[in-house]
Amino acid sequence: MRSIFLKRSVTQLVTMVAVGGAAVGAGCSQGGTGAGSGTSGAGGTASAGGTSGAGGTASSGMMAACRRDAGTETDPTVAAGEAAILEGQQTFRYDTFGDEAFWGDTLKLHEAIEGSAHGGVGAGVSPKTALSVGLKVDSQALPASVVAGVKAGTVDLNDPATTLALLKLNAVVGVTGTMNTDGSLKTIGIQCAFCHSTVDDSFAPGIGKRLDGWPNRDLNVGAIVGLSADLTPVATFLGVDEATVRAVLAGWGPGRYDAEVFLDGKGFRPDGKTGATLIPAAFGLAGINLHTYTGWGSVPYWNAFVAILEMHGQGNFTDSRLDNAVQFPVAAKNKSGHMRVANDLVSSKLPGLQAYQLSILAPPAPAGSFDAAAAKRGDGLFNGAAKCSGCHTDPLMTESGWNMHTPTEMGIDDFQASRSPDGQYRTTPLRGLWSHQKGGFYHDGQFATLMDVMNHYDTTFGLGLTTAQKQDVIEYLKSL
Ligand code: HEC
């Protein structure tokens, strides 16, 4: 570890200053351009407060401090930034961009969820089933009566009617149900939080406070979409039969999703494994140029892409790279790179969504979750003999600038890289890695453990590390 600034972002640092109440002027007036001077003053005194305050209230604490510092009512730029972050948080958690037209009207997933007893089809989805496919419940959206009922065992978690009640409370993370007056479901839509948030399990497994940006590695998107009684619209879009669509979805498994299958129709790799990637972290992204495993573009590029082409929200989207019918036959046929709608529900939300995304800090590793002495040795190796920092460069833990590498350079296959415009892999930023180890490492989880990752680098780059050295680097990785 070097200075505290390198371990924590400017935002977190300024929060520390605000929460600790010390050196407000230094942290705010110089925070944007020269945070170094604020670092020394804030580090010792305010670190405890900073850690506890790093969650939901971070932005408002920081903004309050900056307003005081400016000595004016409100610095309009700071106020606009705060408003954008808060608006983006609402969008990330609750906005469906009108994607009910797909998840409800087309897939009719709401009918499968409510079941025949409540006007839908089939057995319905009980909270127990919903939790078993990785859906999460926001405990802060539950009124005291429901909390008491769950604790006392009087709320039936095996009854789809309870799922409807949870949807009515807007308590299912990333899923919004619109209700009819008789309490049945009219339609359903999804949000970014569906894949990119989880909960802290503080109430029960799968039920707790929201953790935005944490990939939901329990979420079985394929199984959820597969609940739809009729997948012919997806089959038609892809130009295959419905059985093929169901086989592809069943192949995804927990924590995975295939964003590219809707462009190139490749459901499986040549070796027969699923083409889906792990859901990545959506925190710790500030300062990083290219996003997604294969560097499709910037945060606002990808947000528009996902909202419109994946979630099926209503919005305009342009990318002529998708006209390449050899690489992206499905996208080229469906003109996915030239989406135009009468009522764009996405574009106006991109600024706020970007501000929020870039403000979500990677969660610091819990004390005691790694061996600090080994991690310190590992830090030295990471930046030395193991040559990791050539690509995972402190403090971003990816390269500033163009952070892309060829499959050959990385010593791995090119299946996923070849499904992207540049044919390369992006250096994954590593902060908060400890929080998403489920499902494995690299875009497709091809390395089950961090030791597998270390062995891969040792072989590919001929590092000649001892087992003890590899273990030290692993402890460092767990501390990030
Ligand atoms: C159905 C699951 C799902 C939903 C919903 C979803 N994403 Fe993602 N997201 C993914 C997957 C999978 C990837 C990796 C894609 C790739 O690399 O090809 C990804 C990648 C990203 C990245 C890149 C992260 C990085 O490391 O660079 C960002 C940012 C992101 N998503 C933001 C969003 C936002 C904002 C929304 C809502 C508009 C959203 N996502 C909705 C699954 C999802």
Ligand code: HEC
């Ligand atoms: C030549 C550039 C380069 C070097 C050197 C490098 N990495 Fe990476 N690293 C990458 C890229 C690119 C990826 C993404 C690979 C993928 O997803 O398929 C990655 C992914 C990872 C991941 C997986 C992250 C995740 O969320 O799945 C870990 C862990 C990692 N690197 C650790 C290291 C360590 C430790 C070293 C030194 C021994 C190292 N890297 C050296 C470029 C590099």
